[in-house]
Amino acid sequence: MNAQKNGKPGAGRVLRRTTIAASAALAVLAGMAPGSAQSQTIKIGVPVPLSGSSANAGTDILNGAKLAAAKVNAAGGVLGKQIELVPEDDACDAQTAVQAAQKLVDAGVVAVAGGYCSSAALPELTTFHRAGIPYVLDASTNPKLTEMGYDGVFRTIGRDDEQGPFAASFMKNSLHAKRAAVINDNTTYAKGLADNTVAALKKDGVDVVYDDAITPGQMDYSPTLTHVASLKPDVIYYTGYFSEAGLLVKEARQLGLKMTLMGGDGTNDPTLMKTAGPAANDMIITTAPLAQFLSGAHSFVDDYTKAYGQGPGPYSVYEYDAVGVTAKAIADAKSATPAAITAALHKISNYQGATGTIGFNPKGDRSVAVYITIIVRGDNFAPYQKQDAAGHWMAMK
CATH class of the missing domain: 3.40.50.2300 (Response regulator)
Structure with a gap:
């Protein structure tokens, strides 16, 4: 190469x-x-x-x-x-x-x-x-x-260009979302996942009403969340890391936001629940399968x-x-x-x-990469949905 x-x-x-x-x-x-x-x-x-x-x-x-x-x-x-x-x-x-x-x-x-x-x-x-x-x-x-x-x-x-289309498909075909907000933190990972997700959402006909970044390490994201809420998305997808995700979820629920909250695979750490507390319940995350699954x-x-x-x-x-x-x-x-x-x-x-x-393809990527969705239930992650061989969404056991 x-x-x-x-x-x-x-x-x-x-x-x-x-x-x-x-x-x-x-x-x-x-x-x-x-x-x-x-x-x-x-x-x-x-x-x-x-x-x-x-x-x-x-x-x-x-x-x-x-x-x-x-x-x-x-x-x-x-x-x-x-x-x-x-x-x-x-x-x-x-x-x-x-x-x-x-x-x-x-x-x-x-x-x-x-x-x-x-x-x-x-x-x-x-x-x-x-x-x-x-x-x-x-x-x-x-x-x-x-x-x-x-x-x-x-x-x-x-890779992010595999996870992005997966997340977009879930939003459109499982959540039946018409309007989506995508928030990143301007890091290499988060911006890459956000860009790939936004491109896939637009291709799938979902209206992306917000596509912008927060600054990691801040103590209050309520101004951003208030603005995003005014755009009336059906789902908010955060592509950054768990440390900010916990605060975002907690503040979103404190503000009374009712839309579906989602995160990418940088949010799949148990620290998320420690930061957000009960507010994390029902948050959905796109991720490679966790070890317990x-x-x-x-x-x-x-x-x-x-x-x-x-x-x-x-x-x-x-x-x-x-x-x-x-x-x-x-x-x-x-x-x-x-x-x-x-x-x-x-x-x-x-x-x-x-x-x-x-196995690895010529570029070095894993030949077959699998993604699933998980959901927060109490203090744990639980399996939620995956795609079958035909691309249809189905519940995981």
């Missing part, structure tokens, strides 16, 4: 080999030769937000990675070595993310599995690409991540709950599979060099993960 990036065939591959060789040489000088006999472990980086408003999600993702590494290591590791996770805090911030990614490169990781905010994953990806290190994303859904022509990017989750993830849920004293959040199981499929690629390649791992990841087509069968 990189062969044409520098204007002539093979230039990208030559550059990548050069950067890989340079990174390996530096690692040798530091006593960390990636994938070599001198390494006592095989290092996999985990960049996630461990501080800031998304720290809860980042911790959950890291916990999923730990469970995956423990499973691999208990079975003897890979290539006779143990998997060593190297976490770094990217704080969902672009500048911090660059520093976190460089720390992982300097630490001698041979692959990376993680990510949460697309705004952080994009600069991380650029750093890993320059070092020739593959990046398997578990939660970052912006389409640009796999549209840049980079050979070493993969995803165990779907996946038939292949029962043991994962049990292990997570036993290890951490609470159920898993939304992306831990997708990180669990990201680490698992990376370990599988290392085993298939019979090598822990980044280039060999990347090549092996491209060949994977039917890895049986906790989230189902995983």
